[in-house]
Amino acid sequence: MxxxxxxxxxxxxxxxxxxxxxxxxxxxxxxxxxxxxxxxxxxxxxxxxxxxxxxxxxxxxxxxxxxxxxxxxxxxxxxxxxxxxxxxxxxxxxxxxxxxxxxxxxxxxxxxxxxxxxLSINRLLHYTGTKPEHFQRYILFTNYDMHVEVFKERFPDAIKPDNEGVQMPAYHWIQPNNTGISLINIGVGPSNAKTITDHISVLRPDAMIMVGHCGGLRNHQRIGDFVLASGYYRDDRVLDDVFPMGNPVIPNYLLNSYLKQALDQHGIEHRIGTVFTTANRNWEFSAKDTVQRIHQSRSVAIDMESATVATNGFRYRVPHATLLSVSDKPLHGKPKLSQQAQEFYNRSKKLHLELVLETIEVVKLHHPEGLPNSSIRAINEPLMGGV
Incomplete structure (x- = not known):
């Protein structure tokens, strides 16, 4: 040596x-x-x-x-x-x-x-079409092109993928000292969510936020209302072997408090509660068991990625949160239909992303050196911190 x-x-x-x-x-x-x-x-x-x-x-x-x-x-x-x-x-x-x-x-x-x-850095280039050094401290995940379009409108100079057709294209608003924002379109499903967070986590981002849509599960929710996850029901199954189901996974408290602050300042209707994440896109076709677990868990929304992102965030010690928008109400006779979905997307896309961008600015103002991470560290492993 x-x-x-x-x-x-x-x-x-x-x-x-x-x-x-x-x-x-x-x-x-x-x-x-x-x-x-x-x-x-x-x-x-x-x-x-x-x-x-x-x-x-x-x-x-x-x-x-x-x-x-x-x-x-x-x-x-x-x-x-x-x-x-x-x-x-x-x-x-x-x-x-x-x-x-x-x-x-x-x-x-x-x-x-x-x-x-x-290996992860090599795969990030493969999956996202952008160089790993372009990734910023704050990572947003979406599965809709409309959020990508809003991001590109907001940041016209954002770095874009070098090649068309990559599996999970990334876009980067570059700022000094990597204080900008990266948005990744991860596609649909927990497998993609696990894949990208497996590799993103080696970059040690300051925050990961899921910006997606969900099915609203409560009677008084309306299309376009927001859901701020306070916990997750892990029905995605992709991480069960490496992170046992008995381990609780909760979002970062400060990230959640800043997201709620943004929602309140805009006067936006929202629910705080458990997000039920499933790997079955057509769970409605065999709904009895799923609905029973939804009721038992008091879930307020259902999606296909949020719990996976959160679990890997917790597992790899990255502060994380979830802000979803209700696009349909499958238990109340309002399934996701093409025309109605498109109208909803057009109404919600800018506001949804704006709420998260405002939150990140608050995080940068109050915690320029990174969010406190004691909630995602074991008592005997500080990673690289001085404590």
Whole structure:
């Protein structure tokens, strides 16, 4: 192992941290995984942390922020050249990224192995048609082209996919230090939602918000009303094997409070409650069992992505929330029909996105260094935070 650089907490500047990140980039470009060792004498239980990473330039903003936090709390940092990169076509690659071998609650410097980061970044380019370094801190998921059109109207200079026909096209409003917004059209269904959040999470975004439509399940809901998720019924099934059903998943409290603030300021009718996420697009064809579980769970809306996004957000320690708009009421004789749906879309699309954009501006104002994340960390693993 070859030592490349060290920074002492006694005398350091932001420029030192920036130089460290440059050295990490150089190591990765030269064919090595940058290896960091953190000495935290102030920690009684875990004074030393180690970790390797890939593509440090893609989330340079995050590294600078978190490493500076560690130094400010009294940690010292050493950068080493240690392990050679593994090619993505190497047959041993999968053995280095199998999540079944990870201890998600173990205190560590980085949540993901460098091999996993390398592969996820490659797949982000494949799925979204945009470069990983274009992704911003705030991620919006939709499954409607109309939200994409509104986003492009609002941000005409947004980065667009290089190729037409990609599976989940992404659009990026670029701002200094990655403080802009990325919108991804993830298509329909929990499988797509899991796929994109598996890969987005390696970028360590400050927030992920699902901006979609839903079926309203309560008597007094109207088409066009909004639903702010306070919890989720996981009938999507795609994450059951890796995240047991008994684990509660709730949205970020602050994100939800800011979304509710935006709804209240606009005087918009909305419900707060459980969102029922199903993998069955035609659940109405065998409704008896589903309706029973809807009533038992007190769900206020049904969709196909929200619980999946939320579960992976919780699992991968990314603050998340859900704001949906009621497009139909399947239990009340108002199924989603073509003409009525189109009229609803035209009325709701701008307001829906505007509410979320306003919320993000409030988040940036009050939490420019990221939302508090104690609710999504285990008690013994702070990820890269100084605590």
């Amino acid at each position: 070859k030592k490349i650089m060290s920074i002492s907490p006694d005398s350091f500047t932001k420029e030192d941290v920036q130089l460290l990140c440059e050295r990490m980039n150089q190591l990765f470009d030269e064919g090595f995984y940058p290896h960091l060792e953190i000495n935290r004498e102030y920690s009684k239980h875990n004074p030393r942390l180690r970790g390797e990473m890939a593509h440090p330039k893609v989330f340079r903003w995050y590294l600078i922020r978190e490493l500076y936090r560690l130094l400010s709390k009294g940690a010292s940092i050493q950068l080493h050249q240690k392990r050679t990169r593994i090619a993505l076509n190497d047959p041993t690659l999968l053995s280095h990224m199998d999540e079944e071998e990870w201890d998600f609650t173990k205190k560590k410097l980085f949540l993901f192995s460098p091999e996993r980061v390398d």
